[in-house]
Amino acid sequence: MTVNRTAPVAIHHGSTVEVIPLKHWGRLIGAIVAIAAVVALLWVFATSRNVDWVAVIAYLPNADILSGLLITLELTVLAMVLGAALGTVLAVMRLSTNPVLRSVSTTYVWFVRSIPQLVQILFWFNIALFIPTLTIGAWSVSTNTIVTPIVAATLGLGLNEAAYMSEIVRAGILSIDPGQREAASALGYRPGQIMGRIVLPQAMRVIIPPSSNEVIGMLKATSLVSVIGAADLLTRAQSISSSNFKVIELLFVASFWYIVATTLASIGQYYLEKRFAAGSRAGRRSAKLRTETEQ
Numbered sequence: 001m002t003v004n005r006t007a008p009v010a011i012h013h014g015s016t017v018e019v020i021p022l023k024h025w026g027r028l029i030g031a032i033v034a035i036a037a038v039v040a041l042l043w044v045f046a047t048s049r050n051v052d053w054v055a056v057i058a059y060l061p062n063a064d065i066l067s068g069l070l071i072t073l074e075l076t077v078l079a080m081v082l083g084a085a086l087g088t089v090l091a092v093m094r095l096s097t098n099p100v101l102r103s104v105s106t107t108y109v110w111f112v113r114s115i116p117q118l119v120q121i122l123f124w125f126n127i128a129l130f131i132p133t134l135t136i137g138a139w140s141v142s143t144n145t146i147v148t149p150i151v152a153a154t155l156g157l158g159l160n161e162a163a164y165m166s167e168i169v170r171a172g173i174l175s176i177d178p179g180q181r182e183a184a185s186a187l188g189y190r191p192g193q194i195m196g197r198i199v200l201p202q203a204m205r206v207i208i209p210p211s212s213n214e215v216i217g218m219l220k221a222t223s224l225v226s227v228i229g230a231a232d233l234l235t236r237a238q239s240i241s242s243s244n245f246k247v248i249e250l251l252f253v254a255s256f257w258y259i260v261a262t263t264l265a266s267i268g269q270y271y272l273e274k275r276f277a278a279g280s281r282a283g284r285r286s287a288k289l290r291t292e293t294e295q
Contacts, residue, residue, distance in 0.1 A: 055246050068231060068232050075225065076219050079153075082159070091167070092173075094170055108166075121152065121156030168211055208272055223258075237250040
């Protein structure tokens with residue numbers, strides 16, 4: 001006979017049954033060790049004489065820091081919008097029957113994912129070395145005037161993100177039963193209508209979770225633009241620390257606001273996923289009800 005050592009034990013006392021839960025000593029010891037490690041780590045930081053915690057608190061609401069936080073959020077939104085839009089186009093191209101479109105999409109994804117993100121940011125920041133001026137007819141302007149640090153950061157982050165978003169969108173599209181496309185085609189829908197009205201709306205429940213993770217990753221990836229002085233949160237923190245020499249304190253300040261931003265994004269991700277999951281369940285129940293009614 002096999003004994004389940006994780007199940008509670010039932011002891012019969014006449015007509016009554018007393019259930020005695022088993023003690024999980026391993027879990028208890030593991031929890032104590034984890035709590036002790038966290039407390040010890042916090043104690044090391046809190047009692048360090050090399051950190052001016054008063055300065056950390058004082059710089060949290062600093063105007064320059066908050067301005068950098070706003071730039072970080074703007075870069076995140078701009079890069080994700082560019083990445084999602086271009087990524088969707090690349091995913092559709094990758095699934096196209098046209099071999100040229102497939103080749104272009106595949107090459108783009110391979111090439112961009114092969115180059116470090118920091119290198120791409122630096123490339124766009126120095127694009128004037130290859131294209132000194134932008135000319136349209138009689139109108140001409142210096143490339144450096146157009147491609148500012150913010151624009152270079154947006155291009156570097158957004159075009160890199162497009163390669164990853166294309167794979168996410170492609171996976172979402174492939175998760176939809178091909179029979180739905182065939183049924184829509186039989187009803188007279190054009191390919192663009194099938195993709196926009198039938199496939200993509202259903203694929204969103206697969207696309208949303210990894211896309212939300214990409215947003216959180218993008219929030220932290222914006223710190224890379226500090227190398228080109230894009231005035232983001234980390235750049236502002238480094239600028240202040242270079243004048244008052246409180247390097248660690250300003251890093252703590254920047255980390256605090258990164259944590260706040262990612263926490264809010266994670267909360268938004270939870271409710272967004274919950275909403276799409278509820279919509280997906282409602283859609284399945286509705287489809288099942290229609291099937292049963294027809295039968």
